[in-house]
Amino acid sequence: RDQIRIVGSSTVYPFTTAVAEQFGKTSGMKTPVVESTGTGGGMKLFCAGIGADHPDFTNASRQIKKSEFEDCAKNGVTDIVEIKVGFDGLTVANSKAGPDLTFTKTQLFLALAKEVPDKDGKLIANPYKTWKDVDASLPDEKIEVLGPPPTSGTRDSFVELVMDKGAEGIDSLKALKKSDAKAFEKVWKSIREDGAYIDAGENDNLIVQKLEANPQAVGIFGYSFLEENQNKIKGAAIDGKSPSYETIASGEYKVSRPLFVYAKKQHVGTIPGMVEFVKEYVSDKALGEDGYLASKGLVPLPGDDFKKTKAAAEAMETLKGDQLM
Amino acid sequence: MTDTAISAAPRRVSDNAALVAKRYRSERRFKLYGIAAIAVTAVFLVLLFADILVKGLPAFFEHRMMLPVSVSQEAIDPQNSKDPKIIRTGDFDGPIRESFRAMFPDVTSRGDRKKLLGLLSSGAADDFRAMVVNNPSLIGTDAKVPVLLSDDADQYLKGRQTGVAKIAGQGTITASADGEKFKLVTDKTPVLTAGDIVRLNGGAFRVVSADNGAYLAEQVTAPKSLDPANAGAWDIVRFTVTEHNRRIDDQEALWLEQLKEKGVAENGIAWRFFSSGDSREPELAGIRGALTGSILTLLVTLFLCLPIGVAAAIYLEEFAPKNRLTQLIEVNINNLAAVPSIVFGLLGLAMFLNFFGLPRSAPLVGGLVLALLVLPTIIIASRAALRAVPPSIKEAALGVGASHQQAIFHHVLPLAMPGIMTGTIIGMAHALGETAPLLMIGMVAFIVDIPGGFTDAATALPIQIYLWSDLPEIAFQSKTAGAIIVLLVFLFVMNAAAILLRKRFERRW
Amino acid sequence: MDTMIKTPVADSAPRIARERPLKIKARNVDVYYGEKHAINDLSIDIPDSAVSAFIGPSGCGKSTFLRSINRMNDTIPSCRVTGNIEIDGRDIYDRTLDVVQLRARIGMVFQKPNPFPKSIYENVAYGPRIHGFARNKTDLEEIVVTSLKKAGLFEEVKDRLDHSGTSLSGGQQQRLCIARAIAVNPEVILMDEPCSALDPIATARIEELIDELRQNFCIVIVTHSMQQAARVSQLTAFFHLGNLVEVGDTDDIFTAPKDKRTQDYITGRFG
Amino acid sequence: MDTMIKTPVADSAPRIARERPLKIKARNVDVYYGEKHAINDLSIDIPDSAVSAFIGPSGCGKSTFLRSINRMNDTIPSCRVTGNIEIDGRDIYDRTLDVVQLRARIGMVFQKPNPFPKSIYENVAYGPRIHGFARNKTDLEEIVVTSLKKAGLFEEVKDRLDHSGTSLSGGQQQRLCIARAIAVNPEVILMDEPCSALDPIATARIEELIDELRQNFCIVIVTHSMQQAARVSQLTAFFHLGNLVEVGDTDDIFTAPKDKRTQDYITGRFG
Amino acid sequence: MSGTYFAIMAALVLAGFFLGAQRARGVRGDQAGMLHSLPAYHGLYIAAAVLTVMMVIFVVGAPLASHYVVSQGLGAFDPSEVAEQLHRDAALRDIQNLIAGIYQGEPSDKLKAAAAAYSAASSLVYWGLNIFGVLAGAAVIFWGLGRITPELRARNQFERFVKYVLLASSGVAILTTIGIVLSVVFEAMHFFSKVSPIDFLFGLQWSPQTAMRADQVGSSGAFGIVPLIAGTLLITVIAMLVAGPLGLFSAIYMAEYATPRIRSVVKPILEILAGIPTVVLGFFAALTVAPLIRGWGQSFGLDVASESALAAGLVMGMMIIPFVSSLSDDVINAVPQSLRDGSYAMGATKSETIKKVVLPAALPGIVSAFMLAISRAVGETMIVVMAAGLAANLTFNPLAAVTTVTVQIKTLLVGDQEFDSAKTLSAFALGLVLFFFTLALNYIALKIVQKYREQYD
Ligand SMILES: Nc1ncnc2c1ncn2[C@@H]1O[C@H](COP(=O)(O)OP(=O)(O)OP(=O)(O)O)[C@@H](O)[C@H]1O
Ligand SMILES: Nc1ncnc2c1ncn2[C@@H]1O[C@H](COP(=O)(O)OP(=O)(O)OP(=O)(O)O)[C@@H](O)[C@H]1O
Numbered sequence A: 001r002d003q004i005r006i007v008g009s010s011t012v013y014p015f016t017t018a019v020a021e022q023f024g025k026t027s028g029m030k031t032p033v034v035e036s037t038g039t040g041g042g043m044k045l046f047c048a049g050i051g052a053d054h055p056d057f058t059n060a061s062r063q064i065k066k067s068e069f070e071d072c073a074k075n076g077v078t079d080i081v082e083i084k085v086g087f088d089g090l091t092v093a094n095s096k097a098g099p100d101l102t103f104t105k106t107q108l109f110l111a112l113a114k115e116v117p118d119k120d121g122k123l124i125a126n127p128y129k130t131w132k133d134v135d136a137s138l139p140d141e142k143i144e145v146l147g148p149p150p151t152s153g154t155r156d157s158f159v160e161l162v163m164d165k166g167a168e169g170i171d172s173l174k175a176l177k178k179s180d181a182k183a184f185e186k187v188w189k190s191i192r193e194d195g196a197y198i199d200a201g202e203n204d205n206l207i208v209q210k211l212e213a214n215p216q217a218v219g220i221f222g223y224s225f226l227e228e229n230q231n232k233i234k235g236a237a238i239d240g241k242s243p244s245y246e247t248i249a250s251g252e253y254k255v256s257r258p259l260f261v262y263a264k265k266q267h268v269g270t271i272p273g274m275v276e277f278v279k280e281y282v283s284d285k286a287l288g289e290d291g292y293l294a295s296k297g298l299v300p301l302p303g304d305d306f307k308k309t310k311a312a313a314e315a316m317e318t319l320k321g322d323q324l325m
Numbered sequence B: 001m002t003d004t005a006i007s008a009a010p011r012r013v014s015d016n017a018a019l020v021a022k023r024y025r026s027e028r029r030f031k032l033y034g035i036a037a038i039a040v041t042a043v044f045l046v047l048l049f050a051d052i053l054v055k056g057l058p059a060f061f062e063h064r065m066m067l068p069v070s071v072s073q074e075a076i077d078p079q080n081s082k083d084p085k086i087i088r089t090g091d092f093d094g095p096i097r098e099s100f101r102a103m104f105p106d107v108t109s110r111g112d113r114k115k116l117l118g119l120l121s122s123g124a125a126d127d128f129r130a131m132v133v134n135n136p137s138l139i140g141t142d143a144k145v146p147v148l149l150s151d152d153a154d155q156y157l158k159g160r161q162t163g164v165a166k167i168a169g170q171g172t173i174t175a176s177a178d179g180e181k182f183k184l185v186t187d188k189t190p191v192l193t194a195g196d197i198v199r200l201n202g203g204a205f206r207v208v209s210a211d212n213g214a215y216l217a218e219q220v221t222a223p224k225s226l227d228p229a230n231a232g233a234w235d236i237v238r239f240t241v242t243e244h245n246r247r248i249d250d251q252e253a254l255w256l257e258q259l260k261e262k263g264v265a266e267n268g269i270a271w272r273f274f275s276s277g278d279s280r281e282p283e284l285a286g287i288r289g290a291l292t293g294s295i296l297t298l299l300v301t302l303f304l305c306l307p308i309g310v311a312a313a314i315y316l317e318e319f320a321p322k323n324r325l326t327q328l329i330e331v332n333i334n335n336l337a338a339v340p341s342i343v344f345g346l347l348g349l350a351m352f353l354n355f356f357g358l359p360r361s362a363p364l365v366g367g368l369v370l371a372l373l374v375l376p377t378i379i380i381a382s383r384a385a386l387r388a389v390p391p392s393i394k395e396a397a398l399g400v401g402a403s404h405q406q407a408i409f410h411h412v413l414p415l416a417m418p419g420i421m422t423g424t425i426i427g428m429a430h431a432l433g434e435t436a437p438l439l440m441i442g443m444v445a446f447i448v449d450i451p452g453g454f455t456d457a458a459t460a461l462p463i464q465i466y467l468w469s470d471l472p473e474i475a476f477q478s479k480t481a482g483a484i485i486v487l488l489v490f491l492f493v494m495n496a497a498a499i500l501l502r503k504r505f506e507r508r509w
Numbered sequence C, D: 001m002d003t004m005i006k007t008p009v010a011d012s013a014p015r016i017a018r019e020r021p022l023k024i025k026a027r028n029v030d031v032y033y034g035e036k037h038a039i040n041d042l043s044i045d046i047p048d049s050a051v052s053a054f055i056g057p058s059g060c061g062k063s064t065f066l067r068s069i070n071r072m073n074d075t076i077p078s079c080r081v082t083g084n085i086e087i088d089g090r091d092i093y094d095r096t097l098d099v100v101q102l103r104a105r106i107g108m109v110f111q112k113p114n115p116f117p118k119s120i121y122e123n124v125a126y127g128p129r130i131h132g133f134a135r136n137k138t139d140l141e142e143i144v145v146t147s148l149k150k151a152g153l154f155e156e157v158k159d160r161l162d163h164s165g166t167s168l169s170g171g172q173q174q175r176l177c178i179a180r181a182i183a184v185n186p187e188v189i190l191m192d193e194p195c196s197a198l199d200p201i202a203t204a205r206i207e208e209l210i211d212e213l214r215q216n217f218c219i220v221i222v223t224h225s226m227q228q229a230a231r232v233s234q235l236t237a238f239f240h241l242g243n244l245v246e247v248g249d250t251d252d253i254f255t256a257p258k259d260k261r262t263q264d265y266i267t268g269r270f271g
Numbered sequence E: 001m002s003g004t005y006f007a008i009m010a011a012l013v014l015a016g017f018f019l020g021a022q023r024a025r026g027v028r029g030d031q032a033g034m035l036h037s038l039p040a041y042h043g044l045y046i047a048a049a050v051l052t053v054m055m056v057i058f059v060v061g062a063p064l065a066s067h068y069v070v071s072q073g074l075g076a077f078d079p080s081e082v083a084e085q086l087h088r089d090a091a092l093r094d095i096q097n098l099i100a101g102i103y104q105g106e107p108s109d110k111l112k113a114a115a116a117a118y119s120a121a122s123s124l125v126y127w128g129l130n131i132f133g134v135l136a137g138a139a140v141i142f143w144g145l146g147r148i149t150p151e152l153r154a155r156n157q158f159e160r161f162v163k164y165v166l167l168a169s170s171g172v173a174i175l176t177t178i179g180i181v182l183s184v185v186f187e188a189m190h191f192f193s194k195v196s197p198i199d200f201l202f203g204l205q206w207s208p209q210t211a212m213r214a215d216q217v218g219s220s221g222a223f224g225i226v227p228l229i230a231g232t233l234l235i236t237v238i239a240m241l242v243a244g245p246l247g248l249f250s251a252i253y254m255a256e257y258a259t260p261r262i263r264s265v266v267k268p269i270l271e272i273l274a275g276i277p278t279v280v281l282g283f284f285a286a287l288t289v290a291p292l293i294r295g296w297g298q299s300f301g302l303d304v305a306s307e308s309a310l311a312a313g314l315v316m317g318m319m320i321i322p323f324v325s326s327l328s329d330d331v332i333n334a335v336p337q338s339l340r341d342g343s344y345a346m347g348a349t350k351s352e353t354i355k356k357v358v359l360p361a362a363l364p365g366i367v368s369a370f371m372l373a374i375s376r377a378v379g380e381t382m383i384v385v386m387a388a389g390l391a392a393n394l395t396f397n398p399l400a401a402v403t404t405v406t407v408q409i410k411t412l413l414v415g416d417q418e419f420d421s422a423k424t425l426s427a428f429a430l431g432l433v434l435f436f437f438t439l440a441l442n443y444i445a446l447k448i449v450q451k452y453r454e455q456y457d
């Protein structure tokens, strides 16, 4: 095989494909094949072994887990290079024709959780039909949220970054967390299934179109889609901060996550072009503040981080398991 | 028995005129239902095609500029090596950007420059590079090169972002600074509305609000002076979509308008759409990779299922003894013909990829899966074609002492061939449009390079359509529809060939 | 219309045609299938209350002319009929005539028995029902029973009227088709080789029935068997290559044919 | 094999069978189509250099027996033949016999002319070619021309041998089929109602040809026309409901049938 | 290796053919008709024999050969080093890389030795197999030439060979079915060992979120397919409500009323519709029809989901119109003309004849056409993937979003590939359900058609 193969996250996919294309154009080597399999699926394939049958890179919308790292090692995949490529803000957005929205995480939790505490702190099935039911400051519109399906890492992140934090903002649940962590976990991990939350598939583009057609609906997706479609949709502020390059890069906008690409160092030399591909990925032209990935919606790393990442990646420093969780 | 004469008085049909009228009404109504059903179907088809055509035709055009560029030795081939490999890595973007910037000498700030260059495609230099690589003697000369605009600029120029109206200024207009804003005063009845751009003295102002007789405006581009402008020296540019609902802002739109006015930006046929592979940039993306993948896949399919299908049909139609085995085969074929295609995808995934370890995303596997998928169709069509050859032909051959196989291979099969070909073409057309099973075997991937063999990674045309429909850039929507048009053209050609073949060789025995 | 009639029927009209009232009168009929000229300038008088037989070698146009009489040829797009056919003096190719009504007045029995794939009862009730003959169920039942009786089938099927018509034997099916035709009380019954698909016993049964029916109906029968024509008919018409060669009393035709071709045919010189 | 023969042929063998050498001998032949018993215990002797005709009402098994003679019935999976048929003393149902070679020795002409949709030349050349009769082109051409001449077709088609066989008229097609059968130089020619799809003139032409061919071939013809049997055959066999009712010299059968059923049939009492 | 072998094989097959034919011609001399079979058949006879023998040698020999080569290569290592499959693969890759000259770094002595053994073994095998093949092929040719006599039934022998080839070709259908069943059943069994079939078949909740990783969140995991079935049926019913009447009336019009000219226009229209890929229809459904329906619904104050079952169902209905119409057209045409004649002769109008005679007679065929159409609708994937949602709502409201079996299969497999979580395996269980459901429908439909055919044949 003389062609790089890449699998993994659908969130990182648009960026990696852009790099792959650029790489193919300028290096004179074959353009890498990029498949979107989801972060978890990508890890699984990536860790299945070394050799031409297994991919050389995997994209991930979260850091590799310790368990996955160990899995890799067991299969002989021991030299893994981690490249942190930037951030993705999870955005809650609606049509430009709709109202301007500002949410708190707790409001989002109340609107989307399967069970919410009632006045006495007892858990009941989510009774809220309109946003106004959740909080009087919100518009009097039906709750209709198009979001990622359970198969995606985006959904995982949303639940961890918004629902968990949102639940903690409620006193009775905070108490529950102390007394029964398991039960608490179940509360924030369960998204309502009565039709207010709609699994909208992986076709984020269709979600955008649907939002445009339906001004009351709200969608959840990665920042890059908001960036691409700013003429149609707008992002809601969460805990007072609107999603933008600046707020995400600076960490003010809290609902964001780092994105990674993992390389299999053992394939270097066997599969041509791996080093060059990494170089292209971390070049200023690509990952820099004005790089082409930024225009694709990737929120670049702040300057120092970027330099560090770049140096580490170009040196192909391998990952140590003990840094992982 | 004759004595059982009809006892009732003779009834005559015409007695009951009302009934007759009613029967005729119901007759007409019934016929109308049929016509209506066909009409509804036809209207649906027309809507479908119209929708796709409207969405897809822009995909076949692109906007580019012919820019004069100096092909500099330093930037491209400093060592004067004349080696295409080295030339290829030269800096082609620089000269183009320079030349483009030279068209807008007024643009000086870093931010504006960046914005201006953003109007160029990231592949703007591709054509230039190819030109020089093919013809190194250009180095050191000045050349006119085609420069591709970005997808957003292209969409704007195609009028797909906003409509533009340009109104010549009537009377005299005066702009004067008013704090951060500017005040515009005309001596004619008000013609301006909020959002209008007024261009005067080389600058541009966006009207913000009307202020009894005068207008409040913000500066978009700085004018050379604030002298009053007379009729003819100023104009109004009015967009149908407000700025914040566009991906091209007013400033960029004005630049593009200038390009248009200078006649630099031209709309040409996007041959690139047919000659390049997939890309993340809509303006660069093409269907050649997917088309090649489809063709490779179909070759595998055809190569497998035509001989196997025809052989199976001959066996079943002519040689199969009536026993359990052949009955089983028959039932199997009929059932396979109706097994959902996605289940064949599961077969490909579990058998070809996981069990036999064939490569992912390969036309070989795609072809195998599709071959199994269309095999029943071809067998059934071939059997029908064989059956349509009258037995008298076979008997005639047997009668002069031909063996059963001779009778079939010399007489029946050649006569059935048009029918078999028709069935095969229709089966292939079906395979060409099939998507779901290919998704299952990894043919859904981002693949730029044109596949060169049966085990290279490849996608297929319908998968490309599915992938593009998923991408965020709006320009991909028309690419999707454009690819659909190409796919449909192929299908029509195939179906038309099948119909012609059928017509041409239709025999009434 | 009479102006159109060019060829008057021969003065020496057959005896039977003189004895019985005239039912069907055809003058200068030509029938084409597209280019093919299937019937050539045919004129004939067919009497009521008698059986008329059309005989002739295969493809000579017997069926074609028979089907022109109830305009069944209308269903063949390429078929074109010119000339003049009258029933009871009414031109049946008149534009104002309702062909659906015409066919109700002219029953037809086909070569292969073609009962509808419905019950025996429904087969017979079909015609009366679509023409609104019966005001209620009893009425209808009466019509069905009478028709079956007339067709000589009632006794054989009376306790299985709800069985499918296709479950009967060939001869029974053909009688069912006759009952079905009778049920709408037609004036003419056309039969196109009604016995050719039947065995000799069933054939005999049908021939008997035809003989009975001729009391009340004008019957026209096409047959490829000269013997059958001789047995059941009173008038015989001999067709050859689209021409009506000779018409006459059956006895005369078979004993003293006037035309050479008729003679050759009935002596088995050809066909 | 002779032990199997239960019914010896009647002593009073037909005259023609005594005059000519025996070609085909059938004893106790039964044919079944699945459950259906189509031929019942049939025994017959067919002489060489003569025309034998099989007559009888429709469905009586004439074609079935004819097709048993060149084992064309093998192509019908449900068909089963028992008993013994010999040609020139060789059992044709013997396992070691190559049926393809057998059929080359027994030509067959079908009811509907069925030329191959190829050129006239190719139609005739096909048989010689697959049997490797000709070593070169001239050889083959000679065979084709001779066969066409024998079939009386050559003069009519000699300057369009490359035209399609299907472009000929019905009678010509049938003669082409005869030429095709002759071309492999068979010993027996079986003809299943060869004229039923033809007009009287073409029929006469074929009958004439049959008469000529009988000098060199053993010809068996099935016909539904008693007249035709009378005209062309020397031996006639009358079939009825799967039984061979009567065999005899044609003149005898038509003038003095022995069996009541034969008599009824030829006088038109049934059929 | 195989390339050379097949080239040799092709050459020997050709040689066998020509030599055989030549020899037969020699035996014949100039006595035409003396040979049992034509010379060409003698050639084909030998060619077929060569082909068979050499194929068998390859099919048996190639795996043996590669096994031998691998064992020679790995023999240089300690058995413990290459006990595990994974290590074996890695070692092999190293060996091959070394031989190909693309090995990175300094190879160990062991590896060098292994590579040497490996390449020695592979060249031995390469020559061995090829030479053996040539010898065997030549031997077969000699044997065949010796057998050529005038009596040799070369044609019969060759035809027997052809017949086996034909039989084998039709056996592919059985292999396919077995392949489908195997590939689906094993994974499905795996799944049922994790989730009880009862819960699967009768559960009212579908939410396939078992933990993909040990530490993943949101792993409630409910695998009840009732909502999927309900969603599938809802969309199918909508589709049939569209396709049933439109298809049937089109068929009636085409078969009974249309002149040949109209037919020649309308038939291609329906064929075009039948040929449109479903991904195209899905694009149309998602981007054009769904928003349209939503817009209309809202103008009537209805609450329409953006991925309504109605939109997917309508477009799917359009897709299956040609199925219904062409199958119905066939059965209506199969009704014998004599029945129509019988009815016309009674004085029935055309529509009466159609309604009271033709349609009842064609009913079984039409029913089975509908069943085939239903099975199409149930198995259709792309339209619903693009236009129907993923929300497993148990509802019969056509304006709501539902999901289907095929959508779930596609989502579960293309989203994340993993072969041991219940989530991924459930796709195969769904595949199994789909397979048997459509199988049953088709089987019944075919039986009905067969019965119906018998009625008229
Ligand atoms: N639908 C048709 N289209 C064209 N030609 C037709 C059609 N029906 C009949 N013919 C031709 O018209 C001629 C007369 O046919 P017709 O069926 O009336 O003959 P017939 O005397 O009834 O013969 P048979 O005894 O075989 O039934 C024949 O040459 C026949 O080929
Ligand atoms: N392939 C078959 N399968 C079953 N039964 C058959 C088959 N062929 C003929 N028969 C039956 O065998 C009997 C004899 O048929 P055969 O064709 O020999 O009659 P025939 O005398 O040639 O009649 P015809 O004059 O109509 O050609 C008939 O009852 C027929 O229905």
Ligand SMILES: [Mg+2]
Pocket: C062, C063, C064, C192
């Ligand atoms: Mg007729």
Ligand SMILES: [Mg+2]
Pocket: D062, D063, D064, D192
């Ligand atoms: Mg016959």
Ligand SMILES: O=P([O-])([O-])[O-]
Pocket: A008, A009, A010, A011, A012, A037, A038, A039, A040, A060, A061, A151, A152, A153, A154, A155
């Ligand atoms: O593809 P994911 O980034 O959602 O795992």
